[in-house]
Amino acid sequence: MDSRERKTLSEADIKTKFITPAILSAGWDEMTQVRREVTLTPGPVVVRGNLSSRNKKKKKFADYVLQKEKGVPVAVIEAKDNNHTISGGLQQALGYADLLDVPCAFSSNGDGFASHDKTVPDGQDIEIEFGMDDFPGPGELWRRYKAFRGISDAQESLVTEPYFDDGSKKEPRYYQAEAINHVIEKVAQGDKRLLLVMATGTGKTYTTFQIIYRLWKAKRVKRVLFVVDRNILADQTLVNDFKPFGSVMTKIRNRKIDPSYEVYLGLYQALTGPYEEDKIFKSVSKDFFDLIVIDECHRGSASDDSAWKEILEYFDDAIQLGLTATPKETKYASNITYFGEPVYTYSLKQGIQDGFLAPYKVVRIDIDKDVQGWTPPEGMTDDLGNAIEHREYNQLDMDRVLVLNQRTKLVAERVMKLLNATDPFQKTIIFCEDIDHAERMRKAIVNAAGPLAKANSRYVMRITGDSLEGKAELDNFIDPESKYPVIATTSELLTTGVDAKTCKLIVLDKTINSMTTFKQIVGRGTRIEESHNKFFFTILDFKKATELFKDPEFDGEPVVIYEPEDGDDPVPPDPEPGGDDDDDGDGDEGDTPKKFVVSAVGARILGERVEYIGEDGQMVTESYRDYSRKGIRQEFASLDDFLQKWNRAKKKAAIIEALAEYGIELPNLAREVGKDYGDFDLICHIAFDQRPLTRSERANSVKKRNYFTKYGDKARAVLEALLDKYANEGITSIENNNVLKLDPFKQLGTPVEIINGVFGGKAKYEEAVQELEVELFKQAS
Known part of the structure; x- marks a missing residue:
């Protein structure tokens, strides 16, 4: 096969005709040692608002992974079509090799192989190219792997x-x-x-x-x-x-x-x-x-x-x-x-970036008495007649020293507002200061949930170390197939060791100073459960606990802070009363300070802020619209670039699918901008600030022109029906020939009769549809 002919081949053809035969000829066993088209990571889940989708552009997919035994990879090969150079895929292969911690990466376009070998002695070339017949065999690559990982023959x-x-x-x-x-x-x-x-x-x-x-x-x-x-x-x-x-x-x-x-x-x-x-x-x-x-x-x-x-x-x-x-x-x-x-x-960060773990959005809520503080009038008593110490109380005191029942009610109502706006049956864990607080929160949720709590007394349960009834429901709470309990109020029990796979909401009304405790709490929501439509989770934070996300320690490298020396007492001091003692126990608290319970003092929400975990692992404030705008502009450099590619595309679905690779779902955008706008107008409006037209406006504009005069009555009837279909359902519906099986088309004949009898064949029918699309999208605003 000459070089010109080879350049017409697809990447799949290059693999089949050249790369795979070269690997097998080198002695690799096709069944046990060669893994093809290996998905290393699925791509991260992007969450904005209450919507989520995968960014498949960041999916990591190796053409070949060579292994000594199952699960013991030794090298990666990246294939490219013949319009690339031999080493055109080597950087990509190196990224995968670093992921798998293997020493050898290869790239090929069918003309030869490019190689990167981390085990070569100093002074020798790390990267070389060689012919298709010279690919190294299993013995050689295993030798390199052993040298790279420090494995001796005896081991x-x-x-x-x-x-x-x-x-x-x-x-x-x-x-x-x-x-x-x-x-x-x-x-x-x-x-x-x-x-x-x-x-x-x-x-x-x-x-x-x-x-x-x-x-x-x-x-x-x-x-x-x-x-x-x-x-x-x-x-x-x-x-x-x-x-x-x-x-x-x-x-x-x-x-x-x-x-x-x-x-x-x-x-x-x-x-x-x-x-x-x-x-x-x-x-x-x-x-x-x-x-x-x-x-x-x-x-x-x-x-x-x-x-x-x-x-x-x-x-x-x-x-x-x-x-x-x-x-x-x-x-x-x-x-x-x-x-x-x-x-x-x-790490959690790596797991989210790879797409194996669920990302999170954080809703931070400021309550007036927490942020501004509250000082009781001189001589004020609590609900039980106890004199309240005259000083300023702030967020650290809430539910530890001072209990404001109206504040507890406010938190419960805000939790139920979020659940009712999304899914009132999503598994939810509310972390409270102690058992007493968890019980009061349970009661407040019952009252805020109203009919939901009436319908089943297990809608919300307190699951703490002292509650036999609550602990008995723990298995049901973590069982994805069990509807109840829906909400668990707790203090420590669910910080660690409990596999709550479908938990979608974590509520923090607890002061958290321990990074270990915080990581364990966040870990309750990190599992992705596709079968239960769980791709992300929400953290509702009333106590500024999520400020710990900003701490470099949250997902940084662990270091030894202190190593006891002779004479040092390794026993930590007793925790301060009501303090965070970093105990991930089962909720059995020790002595707690006396609490003042006050029902007559109100509380209100001063403000809320929504943040998301960004692609760099940092928290960002960004709407789904902003995220989509960035992604569209990555795919299309300008409005003109988009219009050219849109008009050239035989199937507009290809452009829609390309954007979906970024995690941009146009139906999600339509929910924000308006469900009557089509994909074309959503893209132009969101990314390039063009005034959008509804699908109906575009369809009616075409009907008013003299565009149809060159067609006969039947062809015109079909095209007008396609316009109506576009106005109701969008562009992809008219690009699928199966639409001709539906009303009103089937009243005009079968799909074959319409395509062949009315338009004179498939090519002419598709040409007519493309001309119709040109008329639809003649203007960008």
């Missing part, structure tokens, strides 16, 4: 131990595979203290299962203890991700470790306690477990004085893997000091 068998495969086509997401592979490699290299940082909602349990399974199957470990701090987590793990372990797995019950199993799930509370007889982990030998996995290790296990840490110290010869979404680095506790630097980190 190779463990590193290549296969993933669990149930026969489905499920592959670990790229970051899950990276987390798994990095842990396995570190174990192969002899490391025994490992920390894995993965944002909430990114599949830590599935990742953990594959790590344990591969180490167990390779006989590197025989007995494994997976320690969690919530009964519900242990039960979910048993029946979900860990189910393949079957009969070799057990949950530690009845304060007894049965030695006849190999994989154990245990609660901290079931393994240890304040008294020696509670420490059942000591009933087995110190070498009983070969691997201990600590879930949520940002909690007490990171602290030198923690009772949980004695479990780790007792089995100190075992491999110990800590899992956390929020590395805990405070003056008194550091899991990095104990476990070492994370072997892999996948």
Whole structure:
């Protein structure tokens, strides 16, 4: 095939005729080692207003990923058509290689390969080009991968131990595979203290299962203890991700470790306690477990004085893997000091940018008594007759020291206003200062919800550590298939460890000073659940807690702030009464200061501000219209550029689909601008400030012209009916020939009779439709 002919081929043809044969000729196994058209990330979800869509322009899609074994990638290849240079796709391939942490990236246009190799010795060229017959084989690229990742020949068998495969086509997401592979490699290299940082909602349990399974199957470990701090987590793990372990797995019950199993799930509370007889982990030998996995290790296990840490110290010869979404680095506790630097980190920011995690919008609400403060008159008493201390009370005091019942009512009414305007049955968590506040908020929501609360008494439930009825409903609250409870009021119970997949609204009426607590709360909403139409979540903030988003620590690299020296007391001081003590516990509060309860003092909202997470991870104030304007102008440099491309397009749907790749859904814009405007006018108006015409105005303008005189009666009837169709439904409806099967067209004949009999064939019918479109869009304003 000569070069001119090759330039007429599509990228798909180049892959089929040249690139794939070259790879297979080099010895790569097509079934097990070559993955084609691999979606690495789906593209971020964009949320503006109450609308969301994916920005598919930012989807990451590799033409080829070459792997040693399933889940162990070694190289990436990017294909281009022959109108590109050989290295035209190399930068793109390098981006994917960095994502997968592999040393080799390749690009090809069918004439040859361009290569980038991070393992070449100093002084040699990092990037070279070579012919189609010289692509490196599996052995060579595996050699480079081992050199890049520091894997010795002796460690190779463990590193290549296969993933669990149930026969489905499920592959670990790229970051899950990276987390798994990095842990396995570190174990192969002899490391025994490992920390894995993965944002909430990114599949830590599935990742953990594959790590344990591969180490167990390779006989590197025989007995494994997976320690969690919530009964519900242990039960979910048993029946979900860990189910393949079957009969070799057990949950530690009845304060007894049965030695006849190999994989154990245990609660901290079931393994240890304040008294020696509670420490059942000591009933087995110190070498009983070969691997201990600590879930949520940002909690007490990171602290030198923690009772949980004695479990780790007792089995100190075992491999110990800590899992956390929020590395805990405070003056008194550091899991990095104990476990070492994370072997892999996948952050909330990265998860949102990739499109695996749900973005958030923040509605910040200022209440007058919070912002301006309130000072009681001299001698004023509360509802119970207690003298109220004469001083100014502000946001920090609300619901901790001072309870304004009208303020609680105001918050509840604002929550219900948002729910009623969107979906009154979206799962909602309201975080309150303490149990008392959570109960008062429950009652206020009942009153604000009115008929919704009447219809089902479980519409809102208080779920706190002291409420047996509330805790009994926790499973139903987190079950995506269970309608009730809809709203949970809580203080601490739902900050961590509860997988509320369909939670769409998080309400913060709680003072939060702890970054760990804040991250855990935000994590309650980060899961995407497409089957339940959950692509983003809203944070309704009454206490300025979301100011923590601006803190570099929110999604920055964890650092050790403090490492105790000899003589230092690692025990933190008692928290201030009513203060935020960074306890992610179950809602059992200690002594609280006396509260003054006042019903007669009103409260009102001073202002609201809506912000969204931007593409750079920073919070921005931007409407859907502003976002769309930016995206349209990225696609079309000017109004003239748009008009030329619109008029040249045989199918206007192609332009509409191109904008949808940016996450710009024109029906969403129509809801803001006006549902009677067509796609053409929406684009011209939003992006280029043109005065829009409605679809009906455009259709009627065409009907008034002499445009139809060259057509016969039947052809004119068809075209006028198409104009009516456009006026009612838009441009894409008349571009689809199936429209001829509908009224009023079917009264004029079948689609074949209309196309062939009336217009003289498909080409002439399509030409007539295109001429009609030219008439429709003759003017841009």
